Amino acid sequence: MIRRLILSKQSYIQLTVVLFGSLFGLLMVMSSLQIYQDIRSIVDNKKELISSQFLVVNKPVSILNTLSGSAAVFSEEEIEAFKTLKAVEKVGTFKANQFRAQTGFQLQDKTMMTDMFFEAVPDGFLDVKVSNWNWKPGQPVPIILPTDYLNLYNFGFAPSQGLPQISKGTAKLAGLKVIVSGNGQTAEMSGVIAGFTDRINSILVPESFLEETNKIYGSYKEKGISRLVLMCNDPSDAQLTEFLESRGYETNLEMLKNGKLNALLKMVLSIVLIIGSVIVLLAILGFVQYAQLLISNSNYEIRTLLQLGYRVNTIFKQYLLFYIVLMGLVFVTGTSVLLYIKHLINGYMSEKNFEVDATIDPLVLVYGLSLVIVFLILNALNTFYRIKQLAK
Amino acid sequence: MDIALRTVVPKPLEGNYSSESIWGKDIDFKAGHYYLVKASSGKGKSTLIAYLFGTRSDYSGSVLLDGKETKSFSLNDWSALRKESIAIVFQDLRLFDHMSAFENIIIKQQLTKTVSDEAIQAMAKQLGIDHLLGKPVKYLSMGQQQRVALIRALVQPFKWLLLDEPFSHLDAENTLKMEALIKEVCERNGAGLILTSLGNGSSLNIHSEVLI
Numbered sequence: 001m002i003r004r005l006i007l008s009k010q011s012y013i014q015l016t017v018v019l020f021g022s023l024f025g026l027l028m029v030m031s032s033l034q035i036y037q038d039i040r041s042i043v044d045n046k047k048e049l050i051s052s053q054f055l056v057v058n059k060p061v062s063i064l065n066t067l068s069g070s071a072a073v074f075s076e077e078e079i080e081a082f083k084t085l086k087a088v089e090k091v092g093t094f095k096a097n098q099f100r101a102q103t104g105f106q107l108q109d110k111t112m113m114t115d116m117f118f119e120a121v122p123d124g125f126l127d128v129k130v131s132n133w134n135w136k137p138g139q140p141v142p143i144i145l146p147t148d149y150l151n152l153y154n155f156g157f158a159p160s161q162g163l164p165q166i167s168k169g170t171a172k173l174a175g176l177k178v179i180v181s182g183n184g185q186t187a188e189m190s191g192v193i194a195g196f197t198d199r200i201n202s203i204l205v206p207e208s209f210l211e212e213t214n215k216i217y218g219s220y221k222e223k224g225i226s227r228l229v230l231m232c233n234d235p236s237d238a239q240l241t242e243f244l245e246s247r248g249y250e251t252n253l254e255m256l257k258n259g260k261l262n263a264l265l266k267m268v269l270s271i272v273l274i275i276g277s278v279i280v281l282l283a284i285l286g287f288v289q290y291a292q293l294l295i296s297n298s299n300y301e302i303r304t305l306l307q308l309g310y311r312v313n314t315i316f317k318q319y320l321l322f323y324i325v326l327m328g329l330v331f332v333t334g335t336s337v338l339l340y341i342k343h344l345i346n347g348y349m350s351e352k353n354f355e356v357d358a359t360i361d362p363l364v365l366v367y368g369l370s371l372v373i374v375f376l377i378l379n380a381l382n383t384f385y386r387i388k389q390l391a392k
Numbered sequence: 393m394d395i396a397l398r399t400v401v402p403k404p405l406e407g408n409y410s411s412e413s414i415w416g417k418d419i420d421f422k423a424g425h426y427y428l429v430k431a432s433s434g435k436g437k438s439t440l441i442a443y444l445f446g447t448r449s450d451y452s453g454s455v456l457l458d459g460k461e462t463k464s465f466s467l468n469d470w471s472a473l474r475k476e477s478i479a480i481v482f483q484d485l486r487l488f489d490h491m492s493a494f495e496n497i498i499i500k501q502q503l504t505k506t507v508s509d510e511a512i513q514a515m516a517k518q519l520g521i522d523h524l525l526g527k528p529v530k531y532l533s534m535g536q537q538q539r540v541a542l543i544r545a546l547v548q549p550f551k552w553l554l555l556d557e558p559f560s561h562l563d564a565e566n567t568l569k570m571e572a573l574i575k576e577v578c579e580r581n582g583a584g585l586i587l588t589s590l591g592n593g594s595s596l597n598i599h600s601e602v603l604i
Contacts, residue, residue: 001499005488304486307447308500309475309548312467391467 002305003318009297018283018290019330022375025283026334028276030368031341036269037361038345054125055230056200056252057082057244073224078247082230087237092229094202095120095210099182099217103143103191105174110163113177118143120207121200125229133194135206141178142194144204150196168196182217200252202227284375291323291379295386306391312384319383323376331372335365393477393551395421395444395584399453402439406452413604414440416453423551426578426585426596431604437588438483440604441556444586445480446470475503479550479583481558485541487529493540494525501547515543518573520566534561542570546577553578555587571595 059072082091097118104113123133133142147168154165166174176191197204232240244251295302302315342360349356397419401409409415413435421427431437442448443455446462455462457473465473474480487496497512516522519539524532529540538561545553553574559567575596578585585596 001495001502005491005499008490300486301488304488305499306467306471307445307474307480307482307486308544309471309473309503311471388467 002310002315003322005301005305006298006315006318007294007322009301010294014290014293018286019326021279021286022283022327022330023334023337025276025279025281026330026368026371027337027341028279029273029371030334030338030364032269032272032276033367034338034342034361034364035345036266036273037364038349038356039265039269041356055232055240056227057230057249058227058251060248060250071223071226073226074228079225079228081243082228085237085240085243087232087240088230089233090124090231092122092125092231093225094227094229095207095214096223097180097210097218098214098220098222099180102179102181103176105176111177113179116203118205118210119202119227120205120210121229122207125231133206135209135212137212140175141189141191141205141209143176143178143191144195144197145193146201146203147196148201149203171196180213180217182219185217187217200229280371284378287375287379288382291319291383292386294319295383295390299390302387303390312387312391316380316384316387319387320380323379323383327372327376331369334368335360338364338368393458393584394423394456395552395586396456396459397453398456400443400455401452402436402443403450403452404439405436409436414602415604419602421552421584421586424582424584425599427587428596428598428601429586429588429604430590430601431588433590435604437604438556441480441483441554441586441588444552444554445478446473476549477551478554479545479548479552480554481538481541481545481556483556483560483588485537487537487541487544489530490528492526492528493521493532493536496529496540497525497544497547500544504548506549507547512543512547515546515573519543519569535563535566538562539566539570542573546573550581550583553583553585555585557588557590559589568595 059074061072065072079091079093082088101116101118102113103116104111135141150166150168150171157163158165172193172195174193176193178189178191180187180189305315306312338360346356346358397414397417399416399418401415405415413431414429415436429437429440439448443451443462446465449463488499491499493516494512501507501512513522513525516525516539519542521532521536521539524536524540529537532540538558542555542558545555555574559570562570572595574585577583587596587598
């Protein structure tokens, strides 16, 4: 009854406007955060093999290499030169297999085996978390393939051979056969696809695997180092770009582009986030005003209730409960709309062949919820103070 | 519970009150006694009630409840007193206009649940307003509203009943009915009474009259 008494004197139009304001602000902040996370997961390729902080460098292959049979490899001095660059933190070299390697898999009744090569980069240069990347003898060999290989199969090979297409997920489930031979020995092992990458055009295995197998089966001569991976604090650094250009080295340029794109995207999304925060701030101010009006509309009722012997806390709790219900409503509605927006994003992303998480990032929810809680605390403090003023 | 005034002077009346009035003197209101506070308007009757009820504190001197300085009471102390020890009928009644008479009484009754709904009905009947309980207060006359306010004051435990000109809009017959009810409930509670009035007439057994 006292709830009806102190809450009945309010404008429902005002309440609706305030609620929509809060909802809009919250949604703006949450969805821009979510979109930011989604796009970052693609651009930053957090889930890809090597992040934009890493740059793969090779020497151009010319007709001379073909004719002379010498590979375009880096000399020790050339590798050392990279280490003097400010933007470069670490230089990693690609290790290659020195034995004959074949892999294949059983699909329906066809066994497909093919000659392969393996490469490895030092573990520190991987930022992808593959749980079984630390290979030990007897374990299946984890392999990371370029996405292009899968595309080649799915869009070229499979349709022409009447074979089913395979998604990334299914590919990871398929068991592979790995045959290594050299030094007059042969071994058959099992392998498993641990991930796909758009970044390195190579078939990657754990460094430990190559060290171990090269020792036993290694019969080829070491060809020298033809590719380097650089860990950079800023891949778009001018000194680095100039260095690469002057020496005529080739890089996976896409990454440099991504570095810039990422910066641009971060800026755009920061602006959206700032605007969203401003709206939230305005919504908070609007709500505080609404709450003050709600109380001043009921000044007489609150004061009289206090004179009848009701405690400040009792009346405050009624308001608090009301605000919790309102904010809960805003948060739940906001999250539902966000889910819908996320659904739209996912549709758009998969149309464009990007892989993003299907669900809302928990970080976004935590951020949204903490905004709502800050909102509530501010209003609660203000309301408590106002009621206490009326008691005096 | 004894009430005592110790050289209380309202700030608005400083240097401007009669030497016969209670202001500036030591006055005791003894537990269980009935007091009539008489004065013409503008001399501070409602002010006194507000000091005793803790809604105003713009005075010098001190108001003591059982020897305790009331200016030191917290908001929660006052809430507890208003809930359990001091009942009041304000001069301006302070009812909730858009609620029914019954709801106005219930809102007070909820706090302590001292009285049953039937007892409320019975009191309303005694005062001749039982047929009006369901009506919004704003449709009642001032006299009827005064009776609703009285019942609201009586549905709690109390040691003191403060009545600020409760009969101002009532005829002699209804005043008698109200006084009978007041007496009955005060006796049941063993409570004292402080009544302010412009006139003298009262069928209550007033122990002493106080002049402001």
